[in-house]
Amino acid sequence: MEKNRKAVVYQIYPLSFKDTNHDGIGDLNGITSELDYLRDLGIDVIWLSPVYQSPMDDNGYDISDYYQINPMFGSKADLMVLLTTAHQKGLKVIMDLVLNHTSDEHxxxxxxxxxxxxxxxxxxxxxxxxxxxxxxxxxxxxxxxxxxxxxxxHLFSVKQPDLNWQNPRLRQEIYQMINHWLDLGFDGFRLDVIDLIGKDVHQKQLADGPYLETYLEELYETCFKGKEVFTVGEMPGISLKRANEITTTQKALDMVFQFDHIALDEVQGQGKWVLKKLDLIALKQTLNHTQQLFKHQGWASLFWSNHDQPRAVSRYGNPKEPYRKDSAKMLFTLLFGMKGTPYIYQGEEFGMTGIQLPIEDYRDIETKNIYQELKTKGWPEADIMNSIYAKGRDNSRTPMQWNDSAYGGFSTVTPWLKVNPNHIWINRDLDSKDPNGILSYLKTLLKLRKQYDVFTDGDFHLLEDQNPNLFIYERTTPKERVLVVCNWTSANIENPIKVDNLDILLTNASEHNTLKPYYATIFYEKRD
Incomplete structure (x- = not known):
């Protein structure tokens, strides 16, 4: 893990990344064609959402054959070309592995x-x-x-029966399959809902069940020991404290995805669809808690969005012009100035937003199911759709917006999911030509993280902890200090911190005493 401390990860959702064989579905050759773009962005690791054989009930997270590639994405030979080319360009590739359940067609x-x-x-x-x-x-x-x-x-779809990890023969089959992919040269794994493998369903112990750590230890000993493997475990059902304990004691996982900061816009205990306004003070407390827990041991994952979470700029920033770009820059600055590994979800790097579709145009099984369930419960149609607009997973799954052509440069034919109409003014090519674009800003931010050790090693100190509008913190080592100042709002706010004598590493503003809407700056001070 030490070698990966400065790494940046980019998640690709293959269905929606780039279609090169003109069938409306993204494919492996499309990913290979954009590796130079990803390398130039400054990322080190590609996380590939599942491309295994699957009936696609849950878009590939229902695997029917762990060893075969779904023909809609290409062939195993195409996958190996992607891996080899990525390695030639200095990029690692990690596979997404679903070990809690299979498809019912397995x-x-x-x-x-x-x-x-x-x-x-x-x-x-x-x-x-x-x-x-x-x-x-x-x-x-x-x-x-x-x-x-x-x-x-089946904790998920009826077509996703859960595996019985208490069966040792099953576990050996799983480990054999993992070693197959490692032997082919893949660099690691993102492990889907891995906190569930140790469950005891009959005792109703699901996440962080009684056998979790035993199985993680066995996984390490059988598959990862003695190899340089990058691993991140998705653990939505565990606490921050347990996340820290697991990444400290379990060698199978370099870090985990933990979701305390993601759940703050939900009414606690009522699920993801019952919404509330995000309280910035609560977010500050949660992220501060994360940073303090991982101060001396373990390692954090820094992410706003992924294939299951809405687009960050729509959820936390402001997708309306003229605020979209500055709010996207602010969100990157706020999170990526912290200790941990940054994760970028495709399109996030140039400010793609969520989408609002009629219910018949959604493709996600979770969205379609919850629509019917909430209708049965008597929810008004408008309330159901507002929750789906805010939290539906298809928000982040719309095709990648490469340019302003008919289907956003994703495909030459009608895609599997509608392209966001705003691709005409929000796309990669347009943003890359803008010297003040999000891409240019993010590239600089990622370079700074690698250039200055304070971002990797520095202690975290939250400032202005009760300020409801500003997120301010510093990172310090004996030799360096950075001060990160972010305005979470669309209002002008006076800067409570004296910054006139500090150098500026990165900013989206020209004035630093009055902070413009979605202001973001990283100040720097060298210590003798």
């Missing part, structure tokens, strides 16, 4: 359905009587199989 599950005497039956979780556990994608987490007179457990 051969293991097809065999399991043949009966209790089949050895694959115990690869999944069964019960004669369902509990009251509900699926993340709405409804019961149990699905009845009439000919077995039993229910199988």
């Amino acid at each position: 051969v293991w599950f097809k065999e399991a359905l043949k009966g209790k005497d089949n050895p694959y039956y115990d690869y999944y979780i069964w019960s004669e009587k369902p509990s009251d556990i509900t699926s993340v994608f709405s409804g019961s987490a149990w699905q009845f199989v009439p000919h077995l007179n039993e229910y199988y457990f």
Whole structure:
């Protein structure tokens, strides 16, 4: 992990990145064609969302064959060309691995359905009587199989049966598959909902279950030990404290994705669709807590958005002109000045925004299911759609906006999901020509992170902790100090910090005593 401390990760959602064979679906060759762009941006690691064989019920997170590539993305040979070319350009590639569940079309599950005497039956979780556990994608987490007179457990889609990690034979099959990809030269993995593999469903212990650390240790010993592997575990169901403990004690994970800061615009305990206004003071407290926990041990992941989370500039910034660019720069500055590994989600680097579609145009299974569930509960149509506009996963899955052509340069034909109409004025090519564009600013920010050790090693001190409008902090080592000042609002605000004698590493402003809307600056001071 030490070698990766200055790394920057870029997530690619292959369905929506770039289509080169003109079928409306992104493909592996499209990713390969843009590797120079990614390298020039300043990233080090590509995180590839799943491209395995899949019926695509959950856009590839329902894997039917861990060893094969979905033909819609290309071939295994195309994947190896991508990997080889990335390595030639100094980039690493990590695969997205879904180990909590498979597709119901996986051969293991097809065999399991043949009966209790089949050895694959115990690869999944069964019960004669369902509990009251509900699926993340709405409804019961149990699905009845009439000919077995039993229910199988699926925490996500009904087509995503959960694997029974308590079966040692299953675990060995998983480890064999992981070693296959490592032997091919892949540099690591993002491990989807990995906090669930240690669960005990019958005791209703799901996230951070009783066997989690045992299995992580076994995973390390069997697959990662003695190898230079980059790993990040998605753990939405654990606390910050546990995230720190796990990345400190478990060698299988370099860092985790933990979601405390992401859940602050939801009414606590009521799920992601019941919204509230984000309280900046609460965000400051949460991120400060993260930084203090990871001060001496463990490592943090720095992210605003991904394939499951809405676009950052729409969620936290201001997508309206003239504020979009400055708010995007402010969000990058605020987060990437902290200790941890920065994650950029495709299109975030030039300020792509969310989208508002009629319900029939959404493709995400979670969105379609929750629409029906909330209608059944009697929610007004407008309230349902407002929640979907804010939090629906298709916000971040619309095709990449490369240029202002008919389909945003993503494809020459109608894409699988509608392109955001604003691609005419929000696109990569347009932003890259703007000396004050988001891309130019982000490139500088990423260079600074690598140039100055204070961003990697410095202690974190939150300032103005009760200020409801400004996010200000400093990072310090015995030799250096940086001061990060951000205005979270669309108002002009007086700067409470004296900055006249400080050098400026990066700014989106010309005046520093009165802070313009979405102001962001990194000040620098060398210490003797």
